[in-house]
Amino acid sequence: MSQAFTGVGVSAGRVIGSVRRMPEPILPPADGAPLPAGSSPEAEAERLAAAAQAVAAQLKERAAQATGDAQAVLKATALMASDRTLLKSATKLVASGTCAESAIWEAADAVATQLSALGGYMAERAGDVLDVRARIVAQLRGVPAPGIPDSDEPFILAAVDLAPADTATLDPAKVLALVTSDGGPQSHTAIIARSLGLPAVVAAPGTTALADGDQVFVDGIDGLVIADPGAAEEHLAATYANREELPEFSGNGQLSDGHHVPLLANVGSGVDAQLAAAAGAEGVGLLRTEFCFLGKDKEPTREEQVEAYGAVFAAFGGRKVVVRTLDAGADKPLPFLTDASEPNPALGVRGYRTTLASPGVLERQLEAIAQAASEHQAEVWVMAPMISIPSEAQQFAQLAKAAGLATAGTMIEVPSAAMLSGQILQRCDFVSIGTNDLTQYTMAADRQLGALAELNDPWQPAVLHMVAATAAGAKAAGGKPVGVCGEAAADPALAVVLVGLGVSTLSMNKRALAPVAAVLRTVDLATAQRLAQLALDAESAEAARSAVRAQLGELDRFGL
Amino acid sequence: MAERTAIIGSRVGLHARPAAIFAEAAAEAPVEVTIAHEGEPADEALDASSILSLMGLGAEYGSTVVLRAEGEGAEAVLEQLAAILETDHDAE
Numbered sequence: 001m002s003q004a005f006t007g008v009g010v011s012a013g014r015v016i017g018s019v020r021r022m023p024e025p026i027l028p029p030a031d032g033a034p035l036p037a038g039s040s041p042e043a044e045a046e047r048l049a050a051a052a053q054a055v056a057a058q059l060k061e062r063a064a065q066a067t068g069d070a071q072a073v074l075k076a077t078a079l080m081a082s083d084r085t086l087l088k089s090a091t092k093l094v095a096s097g098t099c100a101e102s103a104i105w106e107a108a109d110a111v112a113t114q115l116s117a118l119g120g121y122m123a124e125r126a127g128d129v130l131d132v133r134a135r136i137v138a139q140l141r142g143v144p145a146p147g148i149p150d151s152d153e154p155f156i157l158a159a160v161d162l163a164p165a166d167t168a169t170l171d172p173a174k175v176l177a178l179v180t181s182d183g184g185p186q187s188h189t190a191i192i193a194r195s196l197g198l199p200a201v202v203a204a205p206g207t208t209a210l211a212d213g214d215q216v217f218v219d220g221i222d223g224l225v226i227a228d229p230g231a232a233e234e235h236l237a238a239t240y241a242n243r244e245e246l247p248e249f250s251g252n253g254q255l256s257d258g259h260h261v262p263l264l265a266n267v268g269s270g271v272d273a274q275l276a277a278a279a280g281a282e283g284v285g286l287l288r289t290e291f292c293f294l295g296k297d298k299e300p301t302r303e304e305q306v307e308a309y310g311a312v313f314a315a316f317g318g319r320k321v322v323v324r325t326l327d328a329g330a331d332k333p334l335p336f337l338t339d340a341s342e343p344n345p346a347l348g349v350r351g352y353r354t355t356l357a358s359p360g361v362l363e364r365q366l367e368a369i370a371q372a373a374s375e376h377q378a379e380v381w382v383m384a385p386m387i388s389i390p391s392e393a394q395q396f397a398q399l400a401k402a403a404g405l406a407t408a409g410t411m412i413e414v415p416s417a418a419m420l421s422g423q424i425l426q427r428c429d430f431v432s433i434g435t436n437d438l439t440q441y442t443m444a445a446d447r448q449l450g451a452l453a454e455l456n457d458p459w460q461p462a463v464l465h466m467v468a469a470t471a472a473g474a475k476a477a478g479g480k481p482v483g484v485c486g487e488a489a490a491d492p493a494l495a496v497v498l499v500g501l502g503v504s505t506l507s508m509n510k511r512a513l514a515p516v517a518a519v520l521r522t523v524d525l526a527t528a529q530r531l532a533q534l535a536l537d538a539e540s541a542e543a544a545r546s547a548v549r550a551q552l553g554e555l556d557r558f559g560l
Numbered sequence: 561m562a563e564r565t566a567i568i569g570s571r572v573g574l575h576a577r578p579a580a581i582f583a584e585a586a587a588e589a590p591v592e593v594t595i596a597h598e599g600e601p602a603d604e605a606l607d608a609s610s611i612l613s614l615m616g617l618g619a620e621y622g623s624t625v626v627l628r629a630e631g632e633g634a635e636a637v638l639e640q641l642a643a644i645l646e647t648d649h650d651a652e
Contacts, residue, residue: 072580083610084609085606111616122575122615125575
């Protein structure tokens, strides 16, 4: 008997496969818990040594199968698991009457604290020590090791939610689809699924009941997970598997009537930029400069910045690259700019606002961008994140021009900026809508909370009204450009709506270029405007999505 | 007691990868080897086969460390281990 779980489809695709559950995180043992009844310190020390050796052997085996950097990291972690100094200090604790789990927990804690104190690269390795510790405790408890499960056969990964650290080790050749009970459309799970092109359903609470080996059908288009799939689901999966292959993106985004909609890429590094250029991106609509600097404990030097930006400009000679200045804060803290103790970081000193607390950082960044721009042929634009009022846009534009950057704009992420986009655009040259944050702030719904997934959906008509207001302001200001660089631009059906609302360029992860281009080519501007109106008039996100999708027959043809 | 100084050759210091290569080699050596910053007392030296001790040592590029070992073949072992420390493993 098949059972259906409803969630939110965040990445298209329909597949059937066998479930592997993400293991529960390892809970810390009690501080200094005593030896198990009937055990002796000697026996307990032996149990600990055996567990450590077993973990070291597992990691070594994985290292043997890995290549490059991943292999080096796994080799080093295998050595950590069997490290004599770590075992010695844990064994000392065991000798004083502590159980193996608590002993290794405490001993590894001391090492991790010491590494963290060294800062920089070593501090990052503290995480590896804690990972090894969790593996040893899992081994002692006889429960599965934390992290993405290992399997010879490709599987459907079911989890509560995935953290960035989990997604970094996700092998797209092994994982068929992602299903989470928590997380929303803007969660890390959703973002990684779209960038890897994996079908995904998030915020499907019922899926906590799924167990290893269960056969399920995952429908990332309609947001459904069906256990024990039948003939109907098999047919859908087969149809998806046989979908017409998307034409490669030609490098020229346009509607069926020839209306040009430049399709740009969101990138975070020079390597990213090269891949995006190879995928046909007409430019960069969002260079996330903070990604060059995450993990640094002090402001990067001018040389480091010039090199990082230059690597991106080099990939897009003669084309537009929109550089977003440091967007620190909330989910992307930078120790030299942000205050980690804010009670509500999403509403705190983040983005452009950090310039008030730390004057100089932005000026130096703009100078570095200008220098890198002068060394390359790209047409460089700059924009500031988290602008709320017209005077901030004016101040930013003045700083940019003072640094020698001719084109300065602002992000529209805060509802107040969307409402006053006309005034903002009298003070700067363009705006770019960040739909992830604009949705979070319009709906007052934390983008990481699965329980608020329904609210946190860029299809929410209120969010689309914000986009429409921004476009209207731009028109009133003399037709200045309005881009979208949030995840919404990567949804082909929503991309049509955005163009219909008056958005002039769309920027997305490179994988979305081909599907978005293919669907845009099937509508003319009048149709896009009509569909945009349908979405604006809808009473819910779901109604908006269904009404628009029903009119875009090509979505099915390409399995989108 | 054999003693040998070495200058760290890896650009980013004795971090995970160079430390892993060195710790593995030290573990395979027939004698126990210790490592310390130059000028630190010998009884505070750390186990050279422990990757965590090596990383905790925080030996930066260009800094000098002292390797010590006792027993048969100690000299040769230290010579071989010092050569590993002095190589820039990030350049490979």
